[in-house]
Amino acid sequence: GQNIDQPTEMTATEGAIVQINCTYQTSGFNGLFWYQQHAGEAPTFLSYNVLDGLEEKGRFSSFLSRSKGYSYLLLKELQMKDSASYLCAARDSNYQLIWGAGTKLIIKP
Amino acid sequence: NAGVTQTPKFRILKIGQSMTLQCTQDMNHNYMYWYRQDPGMGLKLIYYSVGAGITDKGEVPNGYNVSRSTTEDFPLRLELAAPSQTSVYFCASSSTPESAFLYFGPGTRLTVL
Numbered sequence: 001g002q003n004i005d006q007p008t009e010m011t012a013t014e015g016a017i018v019q020i021n022c023t024y025q026t027s028g029f030n031g032l033f034w035y036q037q038h039a040g041e042a043p044t045f046l047s048y049n050v051l052d053g054l055e056e057k058g059r060f061s062s063f064l065s066r067s068k069g070y071s072y073l074l075l076k077e078l079q080m081k082d083s084a085s086y087l088c089a090a091r092d093s094n095y096q097l098i099w100g101a102g103t104k105l106i107i108k109p
Numbered sequence: 110n111a112g113v114t115q116t117p118k119f120r121i122l123k124i125g126q127s128m129t130l131q132c133t134q135d136m137n138h139n140y141m142y143w144y145r146q147d148p149g150m151g152l153k154l155i156y157y158s159v160g161a162g163i164t165d166k167g168e169v170p171n172g173y174n175v176s177r178s179t180t181e182d183f184p185l186r187l188e189l190a191a192p193s194q195t196s197v198y199f200c201a202s203s204s205t206p207e208s209a210f211l212y213f214g215p216g217t218r219l220t221v222l
Contacts, residue, residue, distance in 0.1 A: 004151065031209065042199055042213035043152075087151070095206035096167075099151030 002026045004100035006088050011106045012078055020073045020086050020103045028093020032064050032071045035087040037102065043087055047073070075105075083107045111135055115200050115214035122190040122221045130185040130217050132200030140203045141183040142211070143167075143175065145196040152199065158183055159206075190221045 003025045012018040024032065031050040035043035049055055049064035049071060061074040073086055085102040092098060113134045122128055134141065139160045144152040154167030158177040172194060174186040183202075187194060200214040 008149075030207070033209070042216050043211075044213070045210050048209035089152075096154065097152075097211070099153075101149055101151045 002090075002092060002098045004088055004090060004098055006086075006100040006103045008101070009104045009106065011108060012075075014078055014080060014107055014109050016078050017074065017076050018078060018105065020075075020088075020105070022071045022073070022088035022100060024069050024071070024088070024090040024098070024100075026090045026092040026098055029066060030091040030093065030095055032062075033089040033091070033097065034060075034062050034071075034073045035089065037085045037087055039084070046086075078107050080107050080109070113200055113202055113212050113214035115198075115217050117217060118215065119218045120220070122187075122219065124190060124192065124221060126190050127186070127188050128190070128219075130187075130198055130200075130219075132183045132185065132214055133181050134183075134200075134202040134212070134214075135181065136202065136204070136212065137180060138202040138204050138212070139180065140206055140208075141177070142201045142203075143173070143183070143185045144199045144201065145169065145194075146199060146216075147196050155185065155198075187219075192221050195219060195221045 006022045034046040037043040047062040054063045059076045087102045088100040089097045116131045142157045143155040153169045156175040158164045198217045201211045
């Protein structure tokens, strides 16, 4: 079956760095996505990886290892506004997105 | 350019009632999707459409129907509401299936009592 696993909740301190891990099993693979979702709002796109390696975009970076079925999202210089859920999603061979349940990130001052 | 809009934002239904969740996009996207999001769960695909007149079932289609008469509109119909359909519903669109970017609407929070 198809499955995405990510931690349910993480806590970090303002100004610190946090890494949110995601493992996936899909029928075929056409990319790994990270979305941010603030409470009561729609998900918004953060990053996309289709090849192995690190993609950096400002304070956020995302890493992919296709052989391990593994990705992580790295958030640096954490700000209070980064408190949100982070959704990992993998796209299968039919270009359908399989979504994880999300990781709720709590930032403490 | 409003992007993806959804109405209503909130709705309470009684068991057995029917309703239509509206979704409109103004980006001329061919691909549109309906997802539901339950607390602590990932987004689940209900139905999707690859263009006007073409729709297909997703992972959890039971209890729902869709139509796509125009490129812009993709309404979701609940015929006989059940408590299990209490959820947040998101409509989304993309230009192509290969696109890295899904545009989401603001969501409809539905409660069935």
